[in-house]
Amino acid sequence: MSTEQRHLLVIGIGAGDPDHLTLGAVRAIRRADVFFLIGKGPVKASLTDFRRAVIEEHSDRPHRIVETEDPPRDRAAAGRGAYTAAVHDWRSKRADACEQLIRDELAPGQAGAFLVWGDPALYDGTLSMLDEIAARGTVAFDVEVVPGISSVSALAARHRIGLNQVGRPVHITPARRLPEIFPGQEGGVDSDVVVMLDAHESFTQVEGDGVWIYWGAYLGTPDEILVAGPLADVADRIREVRAQARARHGWIMDTYLLRRTRP
The missing domain is CATH 3.40.1010.10 (Tetrapyrrole methylase, N-terminal domain)
Structure with missing residues (x-):
């Protein structure tokens, strides 16, 4: 042997x-x-x-x-x-x-x-x-x-943004933890937040005032979808295109960055 x-x-x-x-x-x-x-x-x-x-x-x-x-x-x-x-x-x-x-x-x-x-x-x-x-x-x-290129890196590249702001941290979380850690929540982190594994559209639980979202699904594939803008303005659009894509493909993988604008 x-x-x-x-x-x-x-x-x-x-x-x-x-x-x-x-x-x-x-x-x-x-x-x-x-x-x-x-x-x-x-x-x-x-x-x-x-x-x-x-x-x-x-x-x-x-x-x-x-x-x-x-x-x-x-x-x-x-x-x-x-x-x-x-x-x-x-x-x-x-x-x-x-x-x-x-x-x-x-x-x-x-x-x-x-x-x-x-x-x-x-x-x-x-x-x-x-x-x-x-x-x-x-x-x-x-x-x-x-190592490989993650969906997080692909998301930032496709939206042509830096993943972090100057001198600022970035927090990566599964969506089920988002309500307790997003900035502005009691005990929340003081950083931008990258959200993964969101099966329940957790971004809808975030107060939208002053928050931008950079969202992407099927990143890097021919079916890629990108939406960006003030969360209060684009949340319904994301929910709509997300539901359509899920119905069309039978599954969805999406990732997004939430960034609160600073005074």
């Missing part, structure tokens, strides 16, 4: 534009023997199709693609504790599936790759999943991370 260790590449592939791939990402793709894809069902098949296109475009050696379906997740869990527990349960089930793929589909000495949307360090669970698998001790591997 070989004593060589498996090697895993966690590769950030950007926010949906093929040109977002870095030279480091392309080099990493060319080193992989096996690509692991986690499918999210027919509604989100375009996410898997994009990954397959990236592999076809840039891999220049014999390789295999193996796929597993993402386990279902309890999205009805309410409250911070229940939400956290639901996410941990979902990630553990995903770890079960990927552990089997790594053990059964990747031979010792080979390199396997996970292609991560955006950047692996920002609101993606791949690295924590691999930590959980490694802690189980059932299969040995090392991990190399290749």
Whole structure:
């Protein structure tokens, strides 16, 4: 039995534009023997199709693609504790599936790759999943991370704005935490705020006076949508185009920056 260790590449592939791939990402793709894809069902098949296109475009050696379906997740869990527990349960089930793929589909000495949307360090669970698998001790591997262009960077670029103001901090948060941290709220942070993972249009809970929003969906893809302006003026427009896009595609990924104008 070989004593060589498996090697895993966690590769950030950007926010949906093929040109977002870095030279480091392309080099990493060319080193992989096996690509692991986690499918999210027919509604989100375009996410898997994009990954397959990236592999076809840039891999220049014999390789295999193996796929597993993402386990279902309890999205009805309410409250911070229940939400956290639901996410941990979902990630553990995903770890079960990927552990089997790594053990059964990747031979010792080979390199396997996970292609991560955006950047692996920002609101993606791949690295924590691999930590959980490694802690189980059932299969040995090392991990190399290749950073990618995140939706946050893409958002700022597409709106042609700096992500931060001069001498000012930026706070990045999931949308469910927005009502408690936005500037002006009791205990809120004194910074601009980037919001991700917003399934419930949390920007509508923010007092709009003096607040600008820079919003984007499907960033970097042919379906990209951008809206910017005073929140009070464009909130209804964002809700409308968001609903239309979700109905058309069956899913939506959007990101936005809230910036309170300073006196």
